[in-house]
Amino acid sequence: MEQSSQTVVKLAAMECAASCLLTLLQMKQVRSQYFLMNYWSLNYSSGLLMSGKNIRLYKLDYLYGIQSDFMKGTEEDLVQLIREGGAVLLMCRAADMDYFPRELLTHEENGIQHFALIYGCDASGSQFQVADPTADYIGTLTREQLGRARVKGKDNSLYYYTLVPPKQFALPDPKEAFRFTSKQNLQLYRKGDLNFGYRAVELFIADLMQSIHWDKERRNSWIYQNNITISSIVKTRSAVWNSICELQLLSPSQLEEGNLAIDRLLKLWTTVNFLLIKYKKNYTDMALLSQLKNKLMEVGGHETQFLLQMERMGSELL
Numbered sequence: 001m002e003q004s005s006q007t008v009v010k011l012a013a014m015e016c017a018a019s020c021l022l023t024l025l026q027m028k029q030v031r032s033q034y035f036l037m038n039y040w041s042l043n044y045s046s047g048l049l050m051s052g053k054n055i056r057l058y059k060l061d062y063l064y065g066i067q068s069d070f071m072k073g074t075e076e077d078l079v080q081l082i083r084e085g086g087a088v089l090l091m092c093r094a095a096d097m098d099y100f101p102r103e104l105l106t107h108e109e110n111g112i113q114h115f116a117l118i119y120g121c122d123a124s125g126s127q128f129q130v131a132d133p134t135a136d137y138i139g140t141l142t143r144e145q146l147g148r149a150r151v152k153g154k155d156n157s158l159y160y161y162t163l164v165p166p167k168q169f170a171l172p173d174p175k176e177a178f179r180f181t182s183k184q185n186l187q188l189y190r191k192g193d194l195n196f197g198y199r200a201v202e203l204f205i206a207d208l209m210q211s212i213h214w215d216k217e218r219r220n221s222w223i224y225q226n227n228i229t230i231s232s233i234v235k236t237r238s239a240v241w242n243s244i245c246e247l248q249l250l251s252p253s254q255l256e257e258g259n260l261a262i263d264r265l266l267k268l269w270t271t272v273n274f275l276l277i278k279y280k281k282n283y284t285d286m287a288l289l290s291q292l293k294n295k296l297m298e299v300g301g302h303e304t305q306f307l308l309q310m311e312r313m314g315s316e317l318l
Contacts (some may be wrong), residue, residue, distance in 0.1 A: 007023060007026055007027055007131070007138060008023055008131055008132075008133045008136060008137070008138050009022040009023045009025075009026050009032075009133055010133040010134065010136065010230035011133075011235065011236060012146070012235035012236055012239075013134075013228050013229070013231065013232045014048075014050055014052060014112070014228065014229050015051070015052055015134075015236065016114050016116070016132075016133070016134045016230050017052070017055055017089055017115040018035075018039060018052065018053070018236075019113055019133035019134060020089055020116065020117035020131065020132075020133060021035060021058065021060075021089070021117075021163075021259050022035065022036075022133075022134065023117055023131050023133055024117055024119060024131075024163060025064075025086055027119065028165070029062060030171075031171070032243070033244075033246050033247055034063040034064070034171065034172070034177050034181070034243075035058070035060075035063060035064075035086035035241040036239050036240055036243035037177065037178060037181040037182070037243050037244055037247075038053075038058065038059055038063065038181040038184060038185065039053055039236060039239070039240055040185040040189070040236075040237070040240050040307065041049075041053035041057070041188060041189070041195075041196070041197075042189065042196065042197055042198075042200045042201070042233070042274055042303065043195050043200050044195045044198050044199075044201075044203040044204050045112075045195055046112060047207065047222055047225070047226075048112065048225060048226060048229050049200060049201075049204045049226055049229055049233070050218065050229045050232070050233070051228060051229075051232055051233040051236040051237070053091065053188075054153045055068065055070075055161055056070075056284070057188065059180075059181075059184065060163070062172065062180065063171075063172065063177065063181075064165075064166075064169065065165070065166035065169030066163055066164065066165055066166070066170070067162065067163075067164040067166075068089075068161050068162055069150075069161065069162050070159070070160075070161055070162070071159075071160055071161070071162055072155075072157035072158065072159050072160075073157060073158055073160070074123070074158065075143050075147070075156075075158065076125070078118060078120050078121070078128065078158065078160070079125040080163060081118060081164070082118070082119070082121050082128075083121075084164075085162045085164075085165060086162060086163055086164040086165065087117060087118060087119040087120075088117075088118045088160040088161065088162055088163060089116075089117060089148075089160055089161040089163065090115060090116050090117075090118050090130075090158065090159075090160045091113055091115060091117045091150075091151045091158075091159040091160060092114055092115070092132075092149040092150060092151060093114065093150075094114040094118055094134070094135075095152060096148050096149040097116070097132065097135070097141075097145075097149050098145060099132070099135055099137045099139065100134075100135045100137075101133070101135055104134065104135065104271060113248075113255060114134070115161075116130050116131070116132040117130065117131040117132070117133075118130055118141075118146075118160075119131060126142065126143055127140045127141065127142055127143075128140065128141045128142075128143075128146060130153075141177075144269050146158070174247045175249060175314075175317040175318060176315070176318070178244065178247065178249055178313075178314045178317060179314035179315060179317060179318055181314075182307070182310040182311045182313070182314035183311055183314065185307050185310065185311075186308060186310070186311045187305040189303065189304060190304065190307075192251060197303075197304075198300045198303070198304060201296055201297070201299065201300035201303075202300075204226075204296065205293055205296050205297070207222070208289070208292065208293065208296070209285070209289070209293065211223075212283055212284070212289065219280070219283060219288065220280055223276050223277070223279065223280045224280075225275055227276060227277065228277065230269060230272060230273045230276070231273065233269055234266055234269050234270060234273075236260065236267060237265060237269070238262070238266065241258065241262045244258070245258075246309070249317060250313060254313050257309065258309065258310075258313075261302075261305070261306050262307055264302065265299070265302050265303065265306055268295065268298060268299045268302055269299060271295055272292070272295050272296060272299060274289065275291060275292040275295060276292065281294055288293055
């Protein structure tokens with residue numbers, strides 16, 4: 001079935017997998033608030049501070065009954081899955097997608113993986129229906145185009161996450177979903193190892209303090225790319241809070257408390273981005289560098305505090 005361009009849902013820059021999932025949920029006319037409530041994350045990878053959450057942590061089975069597994073296979077495997085009612089998040093190289101705007105290829109050199117949603121095919125299985133929210137594109141890909149854009153492995157397989165919907169499924173109660181997702185978000189943020197949550201802020205600060213020793217081109221590129229990803233963090237944080245508000249679970253006092261907390265947090269992130277731009281022009285200003293470091297530490301603390309508030313509110317509902 002052909003979908004209109006209005007079906008594409010774009011969460012933010014660098015959020016290709018999440019945007020694909022939101023697009024699929026809209027196609028299926030399923031509420032997206034549950035997915036967004038669970039989408040508070042932070043990680044530092046390949047020199048980029050990002051809000052994206054690993055697909056394995058989406059909890060699609062609990063929230064929507066959707067079974068998702070990382071697979072490698074052939075075009076025939078995709079055809080079979082689609083004909084059985086499934087879809088896939090295809091790992092691909094954006095630069096090799098004919099439709100992908102060249103000006104949006106700002107992060108591929110960092111090794112950041114791109115995903116597109118494959119949700120249909122024609123009767124012969126020679127053309128696939130694709131939605132790529134990052135490129136604001138919805139249309140078709142031939143087998144040849146699909147093969148050209150595949151991530152190159154030792155074998156010639158396609159790499160993808162399956163999205164298999166349930167035959168029957170009742171969405172969790174909104175209060176229970178909020179309690180579950182608020183607890184998940186807090187636990188991941190306070191994980192304290194690898195590159196997640198507050199640890200991501202610490203890793204970013206470490207690179208920030210080293211960046212005064214980098215050459216100008218490397219430093220400016222790092223700042224420019226993180227300006228983009230931090231802008232995405234602001235958008236995703238707003239989306240998470242808005243999804244909670246849309247479920248109308250919170251009391252007026254809780255809404256007021258949450259609104260004040262999220263407004264302060266978004267202003268902090270915006271200030272970080274502004275200070276990064278100033279640092280780009282005045283990287284020898286040690287007072288500015290110290291101010292930026294302190295503001296980042298403040299952001300990490302307020303993020304943790306906000307998640308604690310949400311977890312408390314979720315517990316109070318039950």
